[in-house]
Amino acid sequence: DAMVIQNPRYQVTQFGKPVTLSCSQTLNHNVMYWYQQKSSQAPKLLFHYYDKDFNNEADTPDNFQSRRPNTSFCFLDIRSPGLGDAAMYLCATSRVRTGSYEQYFGPGTRLTVT
Amino acid sequence: GDSVTQMEGPVTLSEEAFLTINCTYTATGYPSLFWYVQYPGEGLQLLLKATKADDKGSNKGFEATYRKETTSFHLEKGSVQVSDSAVYFCALSVPSGAGSYQLTFGKGTKLSVIP
Numbered sequence: 001d002a003m004v005i006q007n008p009r010y011q012v013t014q015f016g017k018p019v020t021l022s023c024s025q026t027l028n029h030n031v032m033y034w035y036q037q038k039s040s041q042a043p044k045l046l047f048h049y050y051d052k053d054f055n056n057e058a059d060t061p062d063n064f065q066s067r068r069p070n071t072s073f074c075f076l077d078i079r080s081p082g083l084g085d086a087a088m089y090l091c092a093t094s095r096v097r098t099g100s101y102e103q104y105f106g107p108g109t110r111l112t113v114t
Numbered sequence: 115g116d117s118v119t120q121m122e123g124p125v126t127l128s129e130e131a132f133l134t135i136n137c138t139y140t141a142t143g144y145p146s147l148f149w150y151v152q153y154p155g156e157g158l159q160l161l162l163k164a165t166k167a168d169d170k171g172s173n174k175g176f177e178a179t180y181r182k183e184t185t186s187f188h189l190e191k192g193s194v195q196v197s198d199s200a201v202y203f204c205a206l207s208v209p210s211g212a213g214s215y216q217l218t219f220g221k222g223t224k225l226s227v228i229p
Contacts (some may be wrong), residue, residue, distance in 0.1 A: 090157050104160065107156055
């Protein structure tokens with residue numbers, strides 16, 4: 001089945017130690033998104049790639065970076081994680097075409113910062 | 115700006131009860147509307163969608179109708195099951211200006227169904 005895959009499902013990192021989360025998709029969608037979701041809150045969009053074009057949300061901290069080396073993969077890099085960055089990180093994809101705007105989400109990576 | 119307001123939770127129902135979760139929206143332009151469901155520890159799954167006025171989205175016994183005149187997209191199910199226990203998010207999608215579409219979510223409504 002075509003899907004969005006996130007690895008790892010659970011990640012523990014130390015305060016200030018860089019960490020990378022990965023997302024891959026077999027849907028061949030041209031847009032990939034990264035969301036941060038804290039407990040009991042709605043997902044918050046950090047940034048997205050439309051093909052190779054990177055689009056950052058205005059309030060996304062500089063501590064968060066992203067890379068998309070090809071259509072299938074997208075990475076979220078947190079350069080110096082703080083305790084406030086502990087959250088679920090969700091990757092999503094969509095295919096921009098007329099009448100089809102829904103996003104397909106991966107299972108998420110739960111990040112713990114110690 | 116665009117926004118989605120959905121009823122506060124948590125909502126607790128007995129099995130086989132009728133479910134309504136209210137959702138209203140504010141948007142410039144003509145959004146598409148979605149309901150997503152999130153089971154504990156999981157990502158979001160698309161439950162149903164509607165892309166134009168009077169469209170009815172349906173899936174797994176859940177339904178929602180796009181009401182442009184009342185800017186609403188209320189989620190309903192006639193008979194809930196324990197397995198429906200999850201958090202439900204109402205969302206709208208509008209063009210982002212960067213060529214793609216962005217989702218604006220409501221705050222989510224936690225549903226617990228007890229046997």
